[in-house]
Amino acid sequence: MKVIEAKIVVLGSQGVGKTSLVVRYIGKMFSKHISPTIGASFFTCNINLENARVKLQVWDTAGQERFRSMAPMYYRNANAALLVFDITSVNSFAAIKGWVKELQSNVPEAMVLSVVGNKSDLEDLRAVQSSEAAQFAASIGAQYCETSALHDQQGIDQVFLNTAAALLKLSNSNLVSSLRSYDSADVDPDKIPTGTPTEEDATHTGKVELPAWSIDSIAHGHVQKNMCC
Amino acid sequence: MASTSKDVPAVVIQDNPPDDLEPGACHDSILNPTDSFEEFASEMSSSLQERNISLATKSSTISEIQSEIGENSAPMKPTKSSDDLQTKDESISASTSNSNLTEQNGDDTDTEKDDYLQSPELVNKEKHVFILSSAGKPIYSRYGNEDKLAGLCGVIQALVSVVEEQNQDILRSISTNDCKAVFLVKGPLILVAVSKSDESETQLVLQLTYAFNQIVSVLTLTQLNRIFEQRRNYDLRRLLSGAERLIDHLLIFMEKDPAFLLGAVRCLPLPEKARENITNAIQTTCNKIRDLVFAIMLAGNQLITLVRMKKYTLHPSDIHLLFNLVRSSESFKTAESWTPICLPKFDSTGFLHGHVSYISEDCQACLLLLTVQRDAFFPLSQAKHTIADKLRRSNCLVAINDALNRNEELPTTNPLKHIGIPEIRHFMYKCKSTAQLFTSDPISLDKLQDYRLRHKEGGDIMEKKVEKLSDIDYVRNYRKFCSSIHCTSTPAKLIFRSNSCDTILAWVTNGFELYVTFDPLMEKDQAIKAVDRLLKWIKKEEQRIFIMHAPTF
Ligand SMILES: Nc1nc2c(ncn2[C@@H]2O[C@H](COP(=O)(O)OP(=O)(O)O)[C@@H](O)[C@H]2O)c(=O)[nH]1
Ligand SMILES: [Mg+2]
Numbered sequence: 164m165k166v167i168e169a170k171i172v173v174l175g176s177q178g179v180g181k182t183s184l185v186v187r188y189i190g191k192m193f194s195k196h197i198s199p200t201i202g203a204s205f206f207t208c209n210i211n212l213e214n215a216r217v218k219l220q221v222w223d224t225a226g227q228e229r230f231r232s233m234a235p236m237y238y239r240n241a242n243a244a245l246l247v248f249d250i251t252s253v254n255s256f257a258a259i260k261g262w263v264k265e266l267q268s269n270v271p272e273a274m275v276l277s278v279v280g281n282k283s284d285l286e287d288l289r290a291v292q293s294s295e296a297a298q299f300a301a302s303i304g305a306q307y308c309e310t311s312a313l314h315d316q317q318g319i320d321q322v323f324l325n326t327a328a329a330l331l332k333l334s335n336s337n338l339v340s341s342l343r344s345y346d347s348a349d350v351d352p353d354k355i356p357t358g359t360p361t362e363e364d365a366t367h368t369g370k371v372e373l374p375a376w377s378i379d380s381i382a383h384g385h386v387q388k389n390m391c392c
Numbered sequence: 393m394a395s396t397s398k399d400v401p402a403v404v405i406q407d408n409p410p411d412d413l414e415p416g417a418c419h420d421s422i423l424n425p426t427d428s429f430e431e432f433a434s435e436m437s438s439s440l441q442e443r444n445i446s447l448a449t450k451s452s453t454i455s456e457i458q459s460e461i462g463e464n465s466a467p468m469k470p471t472k473s474s475d476d477l478q479t480k481d482e483s484i485s486a487s488t489s490n491s492n493l494t495e496q497n498g499d500d501t502d503t504e505k506d507d508y509l510q511s512p513e514l515v516n517k518e519k520h521v522f523i524l525s526s527a528g529k530p531i532y533s534r535y536g537n538e539d540k541l542a543g544l545c546g547v548i549q550a551l552v553s554v555v556e557e558q559n560q561d562i563l564r565s566i567s568t569n570d571c572k573a574v575f576l577v578k579g580p581l582i583l584v585a586v587s588k589s590d591e592s593e594t595q596l597v598l599q600l601t602y603a604f605n606q607i608v609s610v611l612t613l614t615q616l617n618r619i620f621e622q623r624r625n626y627d628l629r630r631l632l633s634g635a636e637r638l639i640d641h642l643l644i645f646m647e648k649d650p651a652f653l654l655g656a657v658r659c660l661p662l663p664e665k666a667r668e669n670i671t672n673a674i675q676t677t678c679n680k681i682r683d684l685v686f687a688i689m690l691a692g693n694q695l696i697t698l699v700r701m702k703k704y705t706l707h708p709s710d711i712h713l714l715f716n717l718v719r720s721s722e723s724f725k726t727a728e729s730w731t732p733i734c735l736p737k738f739d740s741t742g743f744l745h746g747h748v749s750y751i752s753e754d755c756q757a758c759l760l761l762l763t764v765q766r767d768a769f770f771p772l773s774q775a776k777h778t779i780a781d782k783l784r785r786s787n788c789l790v791a792i793n794d795a796l797n798r799n800e801e802l803p804t805t806n807p808l809k810h811i812g813i814p815e816i817r818h819f820m821y822k823c824k825s826t827a828q829l830f831t832s833d834p835i836s837l838d839k840l841q842d843y844r845l846r847h848k849e850g851g852d853i854m855e856k857k858v859e860k861l862s863d864i865d866y867v868r869n870y871r872k873f874c875s876s877i878h879c880t881s882t883p884a885k886l887i888f889r890s891n892s893c894d895t896i897l898a899w900v901t902n903g904f905e906l907y908v909t910f911d912p913l914m915e916k917d918q919a920i921k922a923v924d925r926l927l928k929w930i931k932k933e934e935q936r937i938f939i940m941h942a943p944t945f
Contacts, residue, residue: 177633177634185727186726190726194722197722197723198637198720198723199634199637199723200723200729201717201721201724201729202729202730202731202732202746203729204723204726204727204728204730205727205729205730205769205773223727225634227631227634227635228630228633229632230732233732236766
């Protein structure tokens with residue numbers, strides 16, 4: 164079975180629910196007692212796709228301004244980014260645009276981008292329209308999802324699953340050198356059907372139903388020459 | 393105060409304890425045992441010029457370590473610039489619009505400010521702490537919303553600067569009948585405590601200094617100074633957002649834990665062998681990691697072990713900030729974290745980088761690995777997992793859990809019962825040469841309410857609850873004895889005060905400080921006999937209660 168190792172960075176303003184999303188996805192629970200992230204937190208998870216496994220290193224960053232200059236440490240060599248905003252906060256949506264610019268000018272390799280509008284449970288307080296967010300996402304070649312870390316396990320699972328699938332496509336395209344992939348000898352795809360937990364538990368096993376995902380819709384940074392990483 | 397000099401018995405107790413070393417003392421200390429009291433006392437007597445000089449940036453220990461391990465040519469070299477979290481000029485100038493905005497807010501609320509000062513959020517609090525910039529911009533208030541305190545901050549700033557500019561002097565405190573205000577100007581910040589408690593001026597200055605150090609720990613002194621050099625009117629709350637809770641927690645923590653009062657660190661009582669195994673596991677795993685400066689394991693605000701790079705020690709006040717960080721950050725429990733940390737006493741000019749994680753889900757001990765190398769996350773993460781495995785295999789996790797859960801069988805779980813002196817109600821003992829502390833009853837900080845709740849409801853001195861005395865109350869009672877003992881002009885060595893509520897004995901020697909609360913109306917010689925037995929017990933259990941070795945990598 165093909166195994167892909169990829170790094171994903173979660174970006175967005177403080178308080179939009181980045182940590183809640185990641186904890187919900189990996190721990191399958193929501194905690195009211197999450198304190199603001201200090202620096203960055205590191206998680207790992209495995210996602211089993213139909214004929215591949217994606218091992219994700221997740222960097223959940225702090226949104227506070229004082230950690231802003233640490234961000235390059237986390238997005239450098241990242242293969243995917245979740246750009247999270249809070250649908251009740253226009254400022255947090257504007258901040259996403261800043262992050263996209265920063266990624267585009269600093270990350271030379273292609274990256275899977277997802278724009279995530281979180282706190283969809285607070286529909287009454289919505290300040291960013293879905294259509295606007297979706298349009299922006301399309302303009303940067305990203306997918307757009309709305310989630311609620313409070314209620315919606317499925318929506319969040321879908322975000323990670325879509326990202327994993329896009330990473331698989333990206334690795335097939337051989338466009339990206341920092342995306343490690345190899346065939347795992349110890350796991351025979353014929354003998355172990357998808358969905359069977361192997362020695363390392365998958366956080367997630369699933370089938371992706373995507374709209375037209377093509378490699379062209381994956382965002383590419385402006386390739387910079389002479390950049391050393 | 394009931395303790396007068398005539399209460400002090402003629403030298404009944406010999407000044408040195410019976411054995412050659414006082415309980416807990418060892419030749420090599422893991423902590424830097426210099427007392428802070430003198431520092432605070434000098435803080436309070438320095439002249440205006442001295443104050444301005446004292447904050448001039450010192451040489452960087454971090455750079456020294458980097459050049460020693462040969463990292464100097466590596467990308468780390470420009471520590472001061474690349475490691476500052478906020479280097480870009482643009483982000484500072486970007487604040488212009490924002491600070492205008494807050495100024496407007498300030499103006500809006502100016503008319504309401506008199507009302508606001510009378511609001512329930514602010515009145516009847518035992519102690520307020522305000523932090524503002526030297527330009528008078530609000531940065532932090534323990535209670536209420538500092539945004540609405542622009543007027544008050546303006547007044548504070550005016551008071552401070554009038555005394556400085558017109559009288560070439562320093563405003564240190566203002567006392568009224570039931571209340572004192574203590575002022576501390578440090579670098580670009582003004583810190584003020586307004587207190588109705590019986591804490592001394594020095595103790596309040598100590599708390600303000602801790603609050604200042606907490607801010608430095610988040611930003612570094614270099615960055616803090618530079619921000620205000622570039623923009624005197626900067627709204628520092630932008631950079632501190634998310635860190636207010638650290639100051640909140642620190643202030644609450646300081647009220648409850650005598651460790652701050654005594655400049656000492658509590659250790660988790662552990663069997664000698666278990667602590668040795670833990671230390672070994674860390675040493676053997678990490679001794680190849682050249683850029684690692686400190687490995688610190690702690691649980692429940694108590695130190696389990698500390699392994700350090702040769703030549704470098706940690707000051708108790710830096711450890712207190714680490715305890716505060718860990719205790720205030722639930723988020724460390726969910727994942728491994730990688731975070732910049734400045735330890736003001738160690739090096740206020742730069743950041744160390746910390747790998748912070750809990751050992752395992754079934755053992756709430758937290759491991760901090762502090763390095764000078766900002767890219768060292770993965771080797772440290774690897775090291776952590778190796779250490780955790782070793783601890784599990786050598787049953788150390790069980791030992792830690794037993795201590796944390798206060799297993800009844802341990803002599804340290806209920807020391808008073810174990811010592812068997814019924815007249816002793818409470819005691820706290822500090823070994824001075826190692827800056828370590830042991831008290832008869834560990835304070836339960838877990839019961840602290842959510843800090844936001846406290847912001848609204850806490851600290852109200854009107855609602856007096858009648859409860860059984862807790863550790864915290866005993867500690868409050870010791871405060872005035874502490875200040876007589878730490879007083880730099882006429883320090884007391886032994887205080888014995890007996891009344892119908894209780895009897896308190898405070899005793900300081902070259903080696904230790906001891907505070908004991910007995911039943912009311914105790915006789916002196918009876919108390920002294922009890923103290924003698926108490927010291928013998930501490931000596932007997934010292935290997936368990938204290939960290940008696942100072943391991944290095
Ligand atoms: N209503 C609602 N609140 C959320 C949601 N996700 C997070 N929160 C809350 O938003 C706050 C910030 O969450 P956190 O995960 O720390 O945000 P981060 O700073 O982006 O990591 C917390 O109080 C969460 O409980 C959500 O989907 N709906
Ligand atoms: Mg977070």
